[in-house]
Amino acid sequence: MSEVKLLNKGEKFAHASVGAINAFxxxxxxxxxxxxxxxxxxxxxxxxxxxxxxxxxxxxxxENYIILSGSGKFQIDNEVFDIAEGSVIRVATGCSRNLKCxxxxxxxxxxxxxxxxxxxxxxxxxxxxxxxxxxx
Ligand code: ZN
Numbered sequence: 001m002s003e004v005k006l007l008n009k010g011e012k013f014a015h016a017s018v019g020a021i022n023a024f025x026x027x028x029x030x031x032x033x034x035x036x037x038x039x040x041x042x043x044x045x046x047x048x049x050x051x052x053x054x055x056x057x058x059x060x061x062x063e064n065y066i067i068l069s070g071s072g073k074f075q076i077d078n079e080v081f082d083i084a085e086g087s088v089i090r091v092a093t094g095c096s097r098n099l100k101c102x103x104x105x106x107x108x109x110x111x112x113x114x115x116x117x118x119x120x121x122x123x124x125x126x127x128x129x130x131x132x133x134x135x136x
Contacts, residue, residue, distance in 0.1 A: 001026035002043070004033045018043045021068055024108055039114035046072070046107045051100035058093050062116040065089040065099065070107035073100045083107075092116065 002024045007015045016033035018024055021043075029042045040061075046052070055075075065074070071084035077095045084103075091097050093116050101107035120126075 002028060002045075004028045004030055006033045021108060025106075038118075039112050042111045042113075044109050044111060046070075046099070046101040048101055048104055048106070052098050055096040055098045057096050058113070060093060060115055061113045062093060063091045063097070064112045064114075065091070066110045066112070068108045068110065070101055070105045071103040072107045073102060075099070 002018050005017050005019070007017055009015065014034040016030055018028055018030075024043055024045045027042060027044045029040060030036065031040045034041075044052075065083075065088070067083050067085055067087040067089075069085050071082070073080050074083045074087075074089055075096075075098050076091060083089065083099065099107065099109070
């Protein structure tokens with residue numbers, strides 16, 4: 001089982017790591033390490049032939065799964081489809097979901113859980129260019 005390590009933290013940021021993605025094992029949630037207030041991010045990895053051991057649904061949060069490596073199947077209620085490295089799957093509230101690894105290589109993914117319909121401004125409607133000194 002991989003661990004989450006808090007590497008450094010300031011007043012306005014937290015920097016955590018789960019280590020090398022190709023060596024990641026198990027499931028880890030990052031909210032407690034980073035102190036995130038807008039979403040819960042987790043890393044997961046499923047060995048060949050395995051699925052998450054339960055189906056689940058969410059009442060208020062949508063989930064966005066980003067497949068980092070491997071391939072497999074994703075089930076949402078009674079619909080099943082293929083997924084692979086590079087797949088991004090948004091799952092709405094109120095439906096059951098699960099994923100299974102069918103590749104030799106582990107299926108490694110990120111899941112971002114956030115309140116459904118909470119996204120207002122984003123990218124350049126929320127960002128502004130600042131005049132910070134470049135220290136890099
Ligand atoms: Zn979930």
